[in-house]
Structure formats: structure tokens, C-alpha cells
Amino acid sequence: MTGKPSLVPLAIPNLLGREADYLQACISSTFVSSVGPFVTRFEDSLARLSGAEATTVVCSGTVALQMALTGLGIGAGDLVMIPSLTFIATANAVSHAGAAPWLVDCDAAGWTMDLDRCRHLIETETEPAPGGRRHRTSGQVLKALMPVMIMGATLDFAATVALAREYGLKVVVDAAAAIGAAGPDDTPLAATGVDAVCYSFNGNKTVTCGGGGAIAGNKGLIDRIRHLCSTARVGRDYDHDEIGYNFRMTNVQAALGVAQLERLDDFLAAKLRIRNAYADFAGGYQSLHPFPEPPTGRSVHWFSGFWYSGPDATLPSRFREHMQSAAIDLRPFWKPIHLQAPYRTALASPMPVVDDLWTRIFPLPCSTHLTDGDLDRVLTAAREFWNVHD
Known part of the structure; x- marks a missing residue:
């Protein structure tokens, strides 16, 4: 069993x-x-x-x-x-x-x-x-x-x-x-x-x-x-x-x-490897995209994953539920500050980008010692969902 x-x-x-x-x-x-x-x-x-x-x-x-x-x-x-x-x-x-x-x-x-x-x-x-x-x-x-x-x-x-x-x-x-x-x-x-x-x-x-x-x-x-x-x-x-x-x-x-x-270079290399795996995965789907990487400077990909740009507002929560049922630790992304109780009366600009974006972001497992087997588990579970819903 x-x-x-x-x-x-x-x-x-x-x-x-x-x-x-x-x-x-x-x-x-x-x-x-x-x-x-x-x-x-x-x-x-x-x-x-x-x-x-x-x-x-x-x-x-x-x-x-x-x-x-x-x-x-x-x-x-x-x-x-x-x-x-x-x-x-x-x-x-x-x-x-x-x-x-x-x-x-x-x-x-x-x-x-x-x-x-x-x-x-x-x-x-x-x-x-x-x-x-x-x-x-x-x-x-x-x-x-x-x-x-x-x-x-x-x-x-x-x-x-x-x-x-x-x-x-x-x-x-x-x-x-x-x-x-x-x-x-x-x-x-x-x-x-x-x-x-x-x-x-x-x-x-x-x-x-x-x-x-x-x-x-x-x-x-x-x-x-x-x-x-x-x-x-x-x-x-x-x-x-x-x-x-x-x-x-x-x-x-x-x-x-x-x-x-002492191991920072190895850690950063591992983060980049994981980032590239998720970016390659996202490239296979019309509505998925890698996290942004500015064209100048060097980013370090602490968290990596992909985000959803499609029209179905229910898909992000359904994808999280699917991944959690597969024992993949996918959580909601940070709730923006202007929606947090202590800051609802803070000075704030209009937030059209943030309001549309934050629920669509999927930070996926990215420990620096993530094994190839566990990375494959993440990608396999994600593929099962997006092959049906993209």
C-alpha cells in the first residue's frame, strides 16, 4: 500500500x-x-x-x-x-x-x-x-x-x-x-x-x-x-x-x-537552475509566463515559478488546490499592502496592476538543494493541470 x-x-x-x-x-x-x-x-x-x-x-x-x-x-x-x-x-x-x-x-x-x-x-x-x-x-x-x-x-x-x-x-x-x-x-x-x-x-x-x-x-x-x-x-x-x-x-x-x-555561488547557481526549469515549462503554455527578469544587472531568483495571464479568474486558486493535493507547497502570493488591515487608510496610488496581478503569481519550490526528483514531481503535477486548462 x-x-x-x-x-x-x-x-x-x-x-x-x-x-x-x-x-x-x-x-x-x-x-x-x-x-x-x-x-x-x-x-x-x-x-x-x-x-x-x-x-x-x-x-x-x-x-x-x-x-x-x-x-x-x-x-x-x-x-x-x-x-x-x-x-x-x-x-x-x-x-x-x-x-x-x-x-x-x-x-x-x-x-x-x-x-x-x-x-x-x-x-x-x-x-x-x-x-x-x-x-x-x-x-x-x-x-x-x-x-x-x-x-x-x-x-x-x-x-x-x-x-x-x-x-x-x-x-x-x-x-x-x-x-x-x-x-x-x-x-x-x-x-x-x-x-x-x-x-x-x-x-x-x-x-x-x-x-x-x-x-x-x-x-x-x-x-x-x-x-x-x-x-x-x-x-x-x-x-x-x-x-x-x-x-x-x-x-x-x-x-x-x-x-x-561560503557557498553563496553554489546557492545562486542552484536558484538559477530552478528558475530556468520553471521558465522553460512556462514557455510551453500560452497563458503562463516566467517571473520578470530586468534586462540589466544580475537577479538572483530567490523565489521562482511562473504566473498566469489568462481570462479565467478561478484558475489560480484551482491550480493551488491541485498542487497542494499533489503534496507540492504552493501558497498564495503576498497580499498587497493596500489590502492589509493596518494600511487600508494609508496614502496610496490607484493599483490596477497590483490588483490584477497578485493572485496570479505562483512561487514554486525552490530550495537550493531541491533534488531533480522533487523538481520533476513539481513539473509533472503542474503539467497535469495546465495540459487541461491552458
């Missing part, structure tokens, strides 16, 4: 390198808290990878975004433009910094924040103000753009930075899923002219520490953030010069990160 097949998960950690050795080193040395050699090694490696003067690691990707904004002086009374097509942590980080998100539709071709729409909103709804642009209706001041490298896709960095500088804005990049990505000509992310780049090391990310995040940027900014995240302590005694936070990453988490980065 054949039992129920095991689940093919969406994305799980690949811990087959030196993770156990480095964790044991933490235990043997007793450096298991927020100070230790792996913290320094991880930060130095991330700075080199990002092309940044400095990097600091923190307890989550959400905190990384929050502290990048706080370090840049963005807080109460300020606005930050973000795409609505993103995980809710992007908006939450803005709120935690004391600012408010201004939600913008995405570009239909690339799924990143629509820069033309951003420009239109800035021109028609704001006026010049010290340090940014004052929103005429709310009185809040737009201080920054926070584009999201959705599922590891690269951005039009030149256009983003040019737009921001034209209006006196900062650029904080949500690169939560984009470790290893690059701009045109392999330009490291922090060398593209942006003010900060923020990563996540959650358990489902390409590089994981079990949790955690990082901010890459210039030394002055990173020193400021590191001070704030270390309870704003001054010197070796218990003196603190302002209200700070305890947002540091532990040496144990950093040890995992160091081991993970």
Missing part, C-alpha cells in the same frame, strides 16, 4: 556546509551573544559583497529597514514611498521608524515600484520642503523611496537614484531577498548610488542565519546605526547618550551566516 507522498516544501535552509562546525566553535568559545568573531567576519564579508564602506548586522530584516531609515533621520511626520506589491515587513519597518508608507502601484513589466507613477505623485501631490517634499493634503514630508527587489530581481538603479536626487530624497533598498544580486556591469548593490541596502536572513532566504538582517552603506551611517542598535552605549561603563535599541545579531546567528556565504 502506497502512503501519501511527502511534501515538496517551498524553500527550506540548506545547512550542509560548515554550519555545525562554526556553531560548535561558538559554544566552545562561549561567544554566543551579540559580541564575537563571527559577527565581525560576517559584517566584513557582507560589506565586500555589497561594495559598501561598512555593514552592520541586526536581529531581523525588518529591523534593518527600520534602522536604515532611523539612521538617515527619517521618522515622525515623514513619508516613505514603497510598492504595494511586497511583504508587509516593508511597510511595518516604515511604521516602526515612526514614518508613514505611501503605497505605489508596480510596473507591469518588472513588478517593481512604478517610477513613472512615483514621479506623477510627487509632481501633483507634493511641494518643496526642507529635506524632501511636503504632501499637500496630509502635511507629511516625503523623505525617501524604498524600492523592493522583489523575489531577488534587480532594479533600474540609475533611474531610481536620479528620481530621488531630483526631489531631494533618500533611497533605501529593500534587498531582503536579493543577496548576491548586482546592478549593471556587476556593480555591487551599495555602489549603485543608493543610501542603504538592507538584507534579510530569515529561514527561507537564500542565505539564512535562522533570522537576522543587515544594513550596508557609508561608514558614517553604519556607525550611527550600530550605536543606536547597541543601546546607545558610550564607552565601557554603563553610560548611554540617547534612547537606543538592543537590535544586535548574535555570534551564533553570524556563525551560520559565515558558513552560508
